[in-house]
Amino acid sequence: MVKSFHDQGYVFEWTVLDPHIEATCDLAWITYSNRGSITTPGSAQDKPATHQVTWLESAVLQKTSRNLAHPLLSQHSRLVIACKATVPTPIR
Numbered sequence: 001m002v003k004s005f006h007d008q009g010y011v012f013e014w015t016v017l018d019p020h021i022e023a024t025c026d027l028a029w030i031t032y033s034n035r036g037s038i039t040t041p042g043s044a045q046d047k048p049a050t051h052q053v054t055w056l057e058s059a060v061l062q063k064t065s066r067n068l069a070h071p072l073l074s075q076h077s078r079l080v081i082a083c084k085a086t087v088p089t090p091i092r
Contacts, residue, residue, distance in 0.1 A: 009041025014053075017034040031056070 002012065007021045014036025021030045042048035057077045 011037075011039040013037050013039075027060065029058065029060040031058040033057075 005012070013036045017033040017035055018028060019032040022028065033054060033056055035050050035052075037050050039048055039050045040046075055077055
């Protein structure tokens with residue numbers, strides 16, 4: 001999917017932030033935040049536009065034999081939507 005967007009001129013940039021890794025004898029997991037941007041290619045009518053995005057990801061690995069870890073038991077990604085908090089106006 002990302003390749004098809006690249007072919008259309010979209011540009012994706014991101015940075016992995018705050019990785020947190022845990023492990024036991026046969027299980028390991030990581031959680032981290034991604035922060036980046038997606039730039040649209042623009043058109044004859046519109047200029048290219050850059051949209052800031054943040055999303056959370058996690059992955060779990062499970063050891064299945066003495067020297068082999070299952071490549072990916074579970075992976076999850078979730079977009080974080082920023083919103084501005086509003087303070088209600090008191091009724092007088």
